[in-house]
Amino acid sequence: EMAKLTQLIDNDVFLAYATYAAIVLLKMMLMSLVTAYFRITRKAFANPEDTASFGKGDSAKKYLRTDPDVERVRRGHLNDLENIVPFLGIGLLYALSAPELSTALLHFRIFAGARIVHTFAYLIPLPQPGRGLSWAVGYAVTISMAYKVLKTTLYL
């Protein structure tokens, strides 16, 4: 039955979905490393046990604090979750709804590009409406795929 399974992965639209889904998920995972980098360089932690290496008692307690740079990365990470989860679910169903390969690639590429721009816009930060527009482009691509999915599958 492995042959049957790999028919999925031999389909060009599905291959493209798999590639871009992996890319945006890896990009999202990178936010964990950026958070850790800022927590360590800014010495701003959320858990007492994370500050133990800085000494005991009050000398360590002062590192239990929020930092604007850390909070910025965390907002970017949460925004990724809020937008990449819909892309994963709707994108998978869209890839199974037999779209044209070129149309599908257009959707996936624009979404991935928009989320990468969004991350830079959040972290640099770029002046608005840079971040807002990049967010809206990814959002619109997901809505467009959802429309195709519902048009193909509607079964209430």
Added chain:
Amino acid sequence: EMAKLTQLIDNDVFLAYATYAAIVLLKMMLMSLVTAYFRITRKAFANPEDTASFGKGDSAKKYLRTDPDVERVRRGHLNDLENIVPFLGIGLLYALSAPELSTALLHFRIFAGARIVHTFAYLIPLPQPGRGLSWAVGYAVTISMAYKVLKTTLYL
């Protein structure tokens, strides 16, 4: 091979999953717009660059604040993520585990209905246990699907 792929999408249970997964994801995406609406009408932002259009310096800085209505929508959004992500994953596996169509529809419809009620209960807000019950119904539906998935697939 596109024909093979569309066999998935020709399956009634899978069609129903696709429809309800798209619906709950679109509902979750709506929370972003509601958040933006409250941030703008309440003038309560998280990023300095978002307040730049209100002027410079201290006149803009006062809009960098939390607002109870914004925080309420954000809690609802996070609760969606915490509950819709398990539905997406477990629901997909459930749809592939050959359930009865009528049983599957019952699960999907109750889940989607419960999450829509949950959103209204959170945003209006309704007195408890309105929100708590709607949360519990969606949770129980997901557990019921997970039981079917594990009974069908268990391979440790």
Added chain:
Amino acid sequence: EMAKLTQLIDNDVFLAYATYAAIVLLKMMLMSLVTAYFRITRKAFANPEDTASFGKGDSAKKYLRTDPDVERVRRGHLNDLENIVPFLGIGLLYALSAPELSTALLHFRIFAGARIVHTFAYLIPLPQPGRGLSWAVGYAVTISMAYKVLKTTLYL
């Protein structure tokens, strides 16, 4: 066509993916119950309507507060979302990329084990680097699966 669908679920790698995906999602869902438990026992709520049963006015208002134990569970829950969402998406694509069954089982088992250890490390809490290491193991497993997915599917 149900027969075609169940070919997916008859594939051993896919069965294993389904089992471990369900397990880590159920584990993540458990965090909601742990949060509710700590909110009730610590009397620390986020919504005014949740404190109504404790009386009216100021007597209820004092329970609208954050509590270190509640916040700790919530951080663990968010960390689950940030790490289990990539596992679900990348793991599904990995399961469809025809890996060796033994290699796939190794990935799924280590990921699930690491996330369970991570939860205990967060909630007890264990001294660092306990939580950090368990997080890194799950992260590395996901990267390893993403590498296999991109090597198999790359279609930009």
